[in-house]
Amino acid sequence: MASFQLPTLQKDNDLWGPSAESSALPAQLEDIPFAPYAKGDKIGRIADWNAASGANADGGAQGARGGRQGRNRDVQQSFGATGANAFAYFHGDDEASFSVVDNTRTVASRRGGLSAMSRGGRGGARGGAAGGRGGAARGGASARGARGRGGAASTRGGRRFGWKDWDKPQRTREASVTVGQDWEQLEEIDFARLGKLKLEVEEAEDISTYGTLYEYDRAYDRVSTKAEKPLQSLDRIRYSPTTSDDPVIQELVAKSDAQLFMTDSILALLMCSTRSVYPWDIIITRTADGKVFFDKRDGGPFDFLTVNENAADPPMEIDTKDGDAAARTSQLNTPAALSLEATYVNQNFGFQVVNEKKAHQLDNANPFYSADESEPLASCGYRYRKFNLSSDEEDPVELVVRTEVDAILPAGAGAKQQYITIKSLNEFDSRAQGAGGAPDWRTKLDAQRGAVVATEMKNNSFKLARFAVQSLLAGADNMKLGYISRANPRDASRHVILGTSWYKPRELAGQMALNLSNGWGIVRTIADLARKAPEGKYVLLKDPNKPTVRLYSVPANFGEEDDEDEDRIDEEAEQDL
Template sequence: MASFKLPQLQPDNDLWGPASGSNALPSELKDIPFAPYAKNDKVGRIADWNNASGASNDAANARGGRQGRARDVQQNFGTSAASSAFAYFHGDDEASFSVVDNTRTAASRRGGLGQMSQRGGRGGRGGAGAAGGRGASKFGAGAGRGARGGRGGARGGRGGGRFGWKEWDKPQRIREASVTVGQDWEQVEEIDFVRLGKLRLEVEEPQDISSYGALFEYDRSYDRVTVKTAQALSSIDRIRYNPTTSDDPIIQEISSKQDAKIYMTDSILALLMCATRSVYSWDIIITKTADGKVFFDKRDGGPFDYLTVNENAADPPLEAPEGKENEAAAKANALNTPSALSLEATYVNQNFGFQIVNEKNVYKLEHENPFYSADETDPLASCAYRYRKFNLSSEESDPVELVVRAEVDAYTIGSSKEKQLITIKSLNEFDARAQGAGGAQDWRSKLDSQRGAVVATEMKNNSFKLARFAVQSLLAGADSMKLGYISRANPKDASRHTILGTSWLKPRELAGQMAVNLSNGWGIVRTIADLARKADEGKYVLLKDPNKQTIRMYRVPANFGEEGEDGAEEDEAMDQDA
């Protein structure tokens, strides 16, 4: 019968183990070899307690052919330098291990960078000028296709000269805020556009309070204007008032007689309702009085008095570069900067409204213009002010009423011989080939034949501006909107313009085509109004972040917005002293 007998271990006082001393273990465990190890330790061979540590390590390193590389020797739990016989060594077969992929891949017709270099191009496209042919342009080397039918290798390949797809590596454009945030400003609230886009509030038709001013009749002859019968845009001197909310005497009178808590103009209200479409920075001054009434005002010199151009384009206009080395480029692009285009668009829109009305036929509203005084010598422009009240209440226990001053530009006689109120707006073309044109087509060649494509491009590039036009017309209760298409007489001259055509638009239909959600707009207005109502008495600024889709509400000093007037008075005093 087979049997197993433990080997005789010789005691050694220099080593640690069961046989290292006579008193280390009881006599019944004296001849049993022992070494502590964990379950996950790898035991490679039977322990030899008499083997020297140096000899075992040298043998292991010599076997693996990796002398002096400590990472190839992994000591296990419970082993020491003296008992390295327990160490596990990686075999040489693991170094040659590799994964084999048997899936088939379609062979590329275009050679890579290395292949094209080895082949020297395809069909004579290679050579020193090609620098690897088409494959090189993939890596942004700017290499050309090489000589093909006599074409030189300096020509850029497909995508050559610009790295990446859709210019993802293009540096992000940094814009400045419409107003500088002061160090003593206190941030009250911050809301991103994602949250604003989820708000909803249904609002009923408004209640008319009063109307002021006089309107001229629209000249129907401009309906027949085309590119071939274009008319020059004239500069007409007329007076048109657009005071802010707090400076309006009619709003002050209404606020003293009614219980409405919120007051603003149609331009401010339309901007808030379309705020999620805005890209450029804007700011609104909010003032809460001691009796809990809130006034939304525009800032003197702020963005409300000017129209933007191609604000929503994928590549909007750029500011002129600074520095002496960029003087030539700045001079060439001075006409097409965002600020210059904004001034031009405002000038064009105002003069277009003055020109296309017939001043002989006047329609007077209930009251005369409240801002015109007898001392004025220049004639008034066609404009009517309608004061209307909207009910923003969501609960009967918390009534919220909003008073708005809306503006109408002219009137026309409808098919039923009734007077219809209209608003007059314009779109302007500066240069279809200039930077910032947003892929717009040449109006002189496409406006008459493909007006739908022209309007669709403008809806994309000027989504925020056109949405505000539609909402302002709806707030004023206008029946129609007259839209003019005005272009420069010369792309290099911003002082002369030509009317290329006009079109009639229904404000509600235009809002539907542009996916303007009025319920969402009223929800935004109610949310901001609630923030102002809950705030303490004082002055606040609602600021759109210039580089993020975020609006912030700050508490500002009581004299904010008055520095410009004080500065102007100081300058006048200094001039007089001089």
């Protein structure tokens, strides 16, 4: 085995190293050259595999040291700075058979070049103009240098920003209901987890039907942008009480073995919850005998429709002065104003497109209508249906839902009557903020209806998904969709009907990539959380700024305080009169 023995050193204060008189180097060290290093040389690594060797390396080193060697040519050349090839490695014959395994062609990345250019653009903004147009560097115009080729290329290399996107304030929405200090959070589920749930559910079982339905007026199939019809404001009564206030559901609680009770609007929202952006809340009540009721809050988001909720740039609240005319026009396109307008348009469109002279009575009369009412009833039929959400026989789970249909389609020869639902989409101003890039319906609806519908599916994904799911839950054969626009973009009180379309609910759900199995999985998961919880009242709350839902335990009187406040306000108003 090879060994190394240090030579004897001479003790001398003025000299360092082996002495030629006192000792001689061992034979194995005689051929190794002595490599002197200068004090200024930096020795950072033992071997540099990336550096070039041989003449190229020597030349590069000389070039790097050109200025220093030119100033002091008589300085002795040090080994560390010259990169002498005394220790250079030369390839042997053993690597003659070496070959590259991965022979794929390497494509030059454009991102690297754009990144370098973007760095140049920022240099131009500081005055260096490395990536600017050059004129900025010569003239010192830093802003023009920042907008040079370098700055423009940097935006193409990353996310595509619009004009002053960096300067837009962060939108912070408020929750639909304020979380109380005495609330206790029990569960938090993000939409990513909800999107992975799945449950297969069979067709529903009909329990009973209530209400009166009118026939759809076929004349509205011929409406177009060239033959538009004004939207009328009709006074009709249509009831949509919450689950706990429904007398029919209260009867079914005693007769049926079902554990879950809700309305179709609540069920559709849960099934499509992963598409929602705006906040919402659902009140969940669990009784001592294990019954679970899902209720809406009076004045909550269930009573109103949203507009362009899923758009990349949805409508936003605007703080303006009351006296400004442009400010008053802008206030028409805020989320709250558009939501109220969309709800008004949807209801009146359903009232108008039916023929009230041809009525069809269902099995039972309307359970919410009393003889004291003076206004006529709107066309509406309530179908109470039962769904089996059981995943195994040991734990049966049944759901009773009150669904709604809007009209009946006249039966042809040898055909049966069909239940239909009537919904609408509204256009406010294609050039206003929050329009979501929608085309002008008056010029595109007849010729390019597919483009209009595709844009609406993108900007109103949550609302259209709820329309489709509600139609499927009610067992409707068709869905009538109306296209309503303002008569004047600056006037939200007058509207016209520009056209209508027929859709099969299941086909519409397929076009929107709506997974019903995932929706049922979400409903079963929320229901299991409520069933396992102790007796009491809970609130399922959608986070206003995050794709997350949270389950809170709330006091037993939650929701009743608002009713008491409304009664007190009504009593005070009567006393004032």
